[in-house]
Amino acid sequence: MLNTPATQKLLERRVKSLGPAYVHFYQEPVHLVKGKGVWMWDEDGRKYLDCYNNVASVGHCHPDVVEALYRQAQKLNTHTRYLHNSAVEYAEMLAETLPGEISIANLVCTGSEANDYACQIARRVTGNFGLIILNRAYHGSTTLIRELSPEIRDEAAPDYVYEIDAPNTYRGRYSGDPEAFADHHAGLVDEAIEVLKDRGHGVAALLIDSIYDSPGIFAPPPAYQQKLFAKVRAAGGLIIADEIQSGLCRLGDNYWGVMDSGVTPDIIAMGKPMGGGHPLAVTATTPAIMQEYVDRGGDYFNTFAGNPVSAEVGKAVLEVVSRDNLLANVKETSRHLLTGLNALAEKHDIIGDVRGKGFFLAVELVRDRTSKAPAGEETIRAVEWMKDNGVLVSRIGWDANIMKIRPPLVFGKHHADLALETLDAALTAL
Structure with a gap:
């Protein structure tokens, strides 16, 4: 568990002051305090690779x-x-x-x-x-x-x-x-x-x-x-x-x-x-x-x-x-990332489909590739495992079994390699 007493206290204050309509990512939410480029840090100095936020399009705090x-x-x-x-x-x-x-x-x-x-x-x-x-x-x-x-x-x-x-x-x-x-x-x-x-x-x-x-x-x-x-x-x-x-x-x-x-x-x-x-x-x-x-x-x-x-x-x-020719960076890095994701699909049967374009990619997890039965619970565990190990992604879909990868435009091949290594480890740990 990553949440500290201070983070839990902040969560309680948030619910009290902002109300219950607000939601947060992850079962154990991350208390972020700083961002730079494709990285974000929590209140204890833990570093996270951001593979999700397209709002900070040219990187956090450019x-x-x-x-x-x-x-x-x-x-x-x-x-x-x-x-x-x-x-x-x-x-x-x-x-x-x-x-x-x-x-x-x-x-x-x-x-x-x-x-x-x-x-x-x-x-x-x-x-x-x-x-x-x-x-x-x-x-x-x-x-x-x-x-x-x-x-x-x-x-x-x-x-x-x-x-x-x-x-x-x-x-x-x-x-x-x-x-x-x-x-x-x-x-x-x-x-x-x-x-x-x-x-x-x-x-x-x-x-x-x-x-x-x-x-x-x-x-x-x-x-x-x-x-x-x-x-x-x-x-x-x-x-x-x-x-x-x-x-x-x-x-x-x-x-x-x-x-x-x-x-x-x-x-x-x-x-x-x-x-x-x-x-x-x-x-x-x-x-x-x-x-x-x-x-x-x-x-x-x-x-x-x-x-x-x-x-x-x-x-x-x-x-x-x-x-900085970020359009070309997206195309080139995405090709590298997709190649890696498809290689992981060869290794892990739980990956039913890899799809998308550029820096807008999906990895759909299924319990059986023939029936395509959605692996929703496994997706939750994989996303949480990646977060606990320093890589932030999310999940979407009718059955919440699709991992969403949508990093800032400045995301490079070495960042993609780290994301791929962490995803591989997360799926191995299921």
Whole structure:
């Protein structure tokens, strides 16, 4: 056991002061006090390799990000109803990375806000109200976006929401046939469109991830998004790409995961990695869509979003990503990591599947590879064992039997080797 009396006391104080709604990772939570790069330290000086946090995208406490925050905080921090350079410069830098005609960046504070605002734009521009989402998706925690997040929503979906199956490339129907797989899921969109029309809502948007996290980290073939996008657009709806977890080079081939499928959405929602640990998020769209939104009576203001401090932090993150060529690092290191994970799958029968892209990987544990019976309890033990031995990962999925590996973009091959050695030892110890 790693928890000290001081940590237990802090946990008790947290429950008393913050309430029981907050949850924490791990059966024995970690009391962290410092971070640098891919490392974090607890209150007793124990060092942990962070294989999970994509919020600190360029590494914990990157000196360039810290300096940008500190420098601007000494000068001015206000909102966008005054003119200042920082928000404009950040939006211009961001536009250079975006696909197609997307070049308008409205700054928000969180991914939940980014998705919420994207839905508002889609509804006003299309004149429709219905929204198509994927089963078990998570898009955020505002009232609207919670209704679009079956991962956390307990009640039935509102009648203006239609859920289609997630693209399960391991257990799903037609998972062995990419073309039939894409056609099957396109057929589910046809059904969703008809139901939403019959209910009088029409289709405002498809809200879709570029890699499907909460259901189990699935990266379907490009034809999947290509066919879904075409169906929704033919019905008069827009495409909202949720890049809050998959964006900013995480998948290794492009800055934004949706580009991997050779398609361009109408709106991109960005969040977690954009501020390198600082709360910064963006809803980006085309000039034509934004003009239509305004012409139909839409407007936007947010007291904190777009403030100079946040914008300077965002600029620093983009500068580090470009200067240090982190996209190439993700691709190269991910290839090394995936090779190692597949080698472990040859050694450990409990590994049923290794999948994902870039620094967004899944290791699914099963009790039997033929039946694919989920090994949920074993996954808990493996994740806890790794934590106790200095490597932080998490677990997800319908049966919580999928190990999630999602390190900062600065994660290198020597870090991957340590993670692989620890995973090997954890599975051997089961």
